[in-house]
Amino acid sequence: MGYDALLWLSFGGPEGPDEVMPFLENVTRGRGVPPERLAEVAEHYQHFGGVSPINGLNREAIAAVEKELGAQGIDLPVYFGNRNWAPMAEDTVARMAADGVRRALVFPTSAYGGYSACRQYDEDIERVRAAAGENAPELTKLRQFFDHPLFVSAFADALRAAHEGLENARTVFTAHSVPESADQASGPPEEGGRRYSRQIAEAARLVAAEAGITEYDVVWQSRSGPPRILWLAPDIVDHIDTLHARGVEAVVVCPVGFVSDHLEVVWDLDNEAAERARELGMGFARAATAGADPRFAELVVELVREHLGDAPARKLSDFPAAGCTVNGAPCAVGCCATAAGRPAR
16 A cells, blocks of 8 residues: 554643643743743633543544544554644654664544644654654655534534534534734745635635535634734634624534534533623524544545545645645745744643
C-alpha cells in the first residue's frame, strides 16, 4: 500500500481536575495570556469534573475507524497523538518509529483551512518529526474535508433531527471564531485571504441545502483574547439576543465548524447559549456534530483510500482540495501563516 500506519492527530485535553491548569499552560505558552483568563477557562473544565470530552471522543472515533478499516480489508494500525496533552504526539511518533513505521498518513481532527484549523497541524508534524530524529517516519497529512458528501450528509441529518418538535425555529450555524487578521491571512495570498470563513460559509450552505433549509445564519463562538483585537462576529449569544428582538421564537444551532462535541460545544452552546435562550423564553436545540455518526469513520477511511489509489476525491464545492502536504510543508508559500490570537480553549 505504501503506508504503514495512520496517525490520528488532535488538540488534546485534560482528563482530571489536576491536569486542567497544566494543560491550559501548554496551550497558551508564549502567548501572554493573563492568569485570570486561564482561571476563567479552567472553570469551564471543572464544570465537567476537570475532564475534557475530546480524548474520549477521539478514542471512540479511532475505534470506529479501526473497525471500518478492517471491514474494508485495509491493514493499517491507527496511532493517537495530541498537540497539548497526553498522549503527546512526540511520544506517539517516537513509538511509531520504534515500531518500524516508515510512511504514515495523518488525520488532523479539523475539516477546514486556516492557521489553527490546518497550518498548526503542519507545524505539529514538523516538530514531532524533528523530535523523533533520523528514524522519523514520513508523514502525509490528509486533506481538508469540510465539503465531503459524508461530512455534509451527517450534519444535514443531525440538523433535521434537531428541528423535530421545534416549530418556527431559526437555523444558526456556528464555528470557532478567530481574529479578523488570522482569517484575512488564511489561504494562499493569491486567493485574497479568508479561506477559513469562506469554507465555513460554504459548509453551512451545503448542509442547509441538503437539509432543505433556505434561510439560516452563520455566526461564531468561543472567542478569547483582549477586546482590542477584532474577531469574527457576531457571537452566538449576542445573535440569540438579536433574534429574540426580531420576534424569533426558537433557534436550532448547528456547530458545523466542529468535528465532535468537545468543550467549546458542550460549554459555549449547551450551557451559555442554551441558558440565554431559556432566559429569553426561546426554544433551543443543538444539532449533533458529525464525529459520532457512522459516516464519519467511512469518511476517514475514504480519505485514506484516496492515497491508496482506489477512491476518487469526492467534494461538493469548487474550493481546492487543500491541506494535504508531506512532513509539515505548508500548502503554499505564505499560506495561513499567522498565529495571531490563537484561542485558549
